[in-house]
Amino acid sequence: MAFATSLIPGLDEIVRGDDPNRRADAARRIAEMFLEGAAGFRPEHVDIFDGILTGLVPRTGLAIRADIAERLACLANAPRNLVGQLAREDEIAIAGPLLRHSPVIGENLLVEIAREKGQQHLLAMAERPTLSTGLTDVIVRRGDREVVRRTAGNAGAAFSSSGYSALVRRAGQDGVLTLAIGQREDISDDNLKELLAGSIDAIRRRLLEAAKPARQARIRQAMSDISGMMAPVEGRRNFEAAQLAVLSLHAAGKLNESALLEFAKAHKYEESIATLSAMSGVKIATLDRLISGDRYDPILIVSKVIGLEWATVRALILLRIGPNRVPSQADIEGARVNFARLMPSTAERVVTFWKTRQAA
Template identity: 55%
Template sequence: MAVPTPIIPELDDVVRGGDARRQADIIRKLSDLFAQGAAHFQPRHVELFDGILIGLVPLVEIDARVRLAEQIAPIPNAPPSLVGLLVHEDEIAISGPLLRSSPLVDEPTLIEIAGAKGQGHLFAISERATLSPPVTDVIVRRGDRDVIRSVAGNSGAQFSTTGYSGLLTRASDDGVLALAIGKRHDITQMQLKELLEHSADIVRRRLFDMASPAKKVAINQAMIGIGSAPSRGARDFARAQREILTLSMAEELNEAALMAFAKEHKYEETVATLSVMTGVSLSIIDHLIRGDRHDPILIMGKSLGLQWATVRALIIVRIGPGKPNPSIPEMEEARMNYERLVPATAQRVLKFWQKRPAEAHAEV
């Protein structure tokens, strides 16, 4: 197919002495012409456009270069030298479209730019339809929070063992990132276990709620693995966790289930249920309930909107079977304190507990 040439005679004059407006107009006409006929152009035609546009691009303002980059970014046979020039621009409005979608930007170029440019360039790269492990290794090493979240949520990104390890490390204090990683199809069972082990219980619960049936099974297995190795001197909550997960999957984990566990003095099941319902780490719930005061139970009950009868059963299960229940005056004082407790205050304390590390000794 021949290239139409009505605008070509203007080029020499424009390049030698044309003003910026005329130069930008020529670039616009050329880029429109190329975009319309790109599918039919032969390599020699592409080479012609490449040579002409390369000569004009340095002469025009940013707006003209932005438009040109956006126009040629998705074209498979775009002028290669022009793509190479624009993709290295510091101005992200110019380089961004090419970094995000141009099929002509190869892996070495992506690695080079990811290692040298700023977070805007890294973010644009993170949105490409596919990314190889060498590229994501650089992104994980240099990216800020938004970049890491973006690449973790990109189903077309592939990660090396080192890259995945970096994602998991960053996810230990970023719940949004943990959820993005947990939803990935390429996460291994070992990586899922590591992710859950270092995530807050509220993140675990949200991930479970959003998971597909197959992923729910994987999460269940990972949680069992975490619970099957209790810390020294701690209770073994593995069996309780299995039962709680089963109830949660059946949408039967509610106040009635909590009350039943407490009445039957099933301590581990009671603690595991409270952990899921409050979003507080299981180990912190265990520490709070085993304390000398009723206050933590009152606070959890008020934050969840539990009936006094359920809260009373929790107080009794805290004391343990075979031990004398609290005296009537002591229980009445607890009831009055529960009635006086303001829900907003209880919620503030609960949020504090939710943010505590699992290994920390919780305090009221």
């Protein structure tokens, strides 16, 4: 600390003291010294600055910490401990620039912060030039809609097999996310098929239109492999208007259980089936055939897979039997008990079988 003390007399006392003004002034001056000479400092010099600044900067005001963090964010030899301190801060104005850009933050620290901090921190990390599979596993699991969309759109992000599967599952209720995933260069053929199987026709067409010419062939092949995804829905009902309604909900980020419940309560059959299709990845024609059958079991199964609440399941059962018929209380209670007992893993196997049959 001798060279710094020669420029800032009484630095030892300032570091140990409680005078915020003197501390802030010292932090600014020493940070400025480092930033001006950073290009020529050897590692041992950086370590000296690191030791001084980690004792000064955390106890300065927000504006000073944010300014220092912003200026350190792109330095390849920034003081590692200081950067780690600032990157852990709850205030995103401080942590954000470092989480977006700093090359000195290690993988372990990024994963630690991703596990502990909120959505703004995850969103900042989603913009890093590269993202490891370990980090994206956490981001996809914890991130909200905007975070996951940003991560999927990051060409430098890498995803593990389980991470990609989780990403594709989330895309089943998010058309914007579907488009981002579908345009990734690293998506496997199996993941692409699963992604397309879980999306509505209009989203598939938009993906095909947005894709580069070199990728369009892969997308067309995947569509062909999952058997006529672009074909109109067969059967006695016309689902075209319902699909457009569901697409509008996709675009507005409102395709969720609440929308499904409203459709079911209003006895809008086509819209309800189209929404269930978009949320589950089961084709409209398959769901229409199963749900219009003699039993309500398919409603319980698909509802369990996509995690619906009983109130929505009940509304779908009432939708199935029609607006002018009233089921017995015993039948409704029996359905409720069966739904509660149905294991998600069992329901998932049945839905997988449906998807296999519809693609065969």
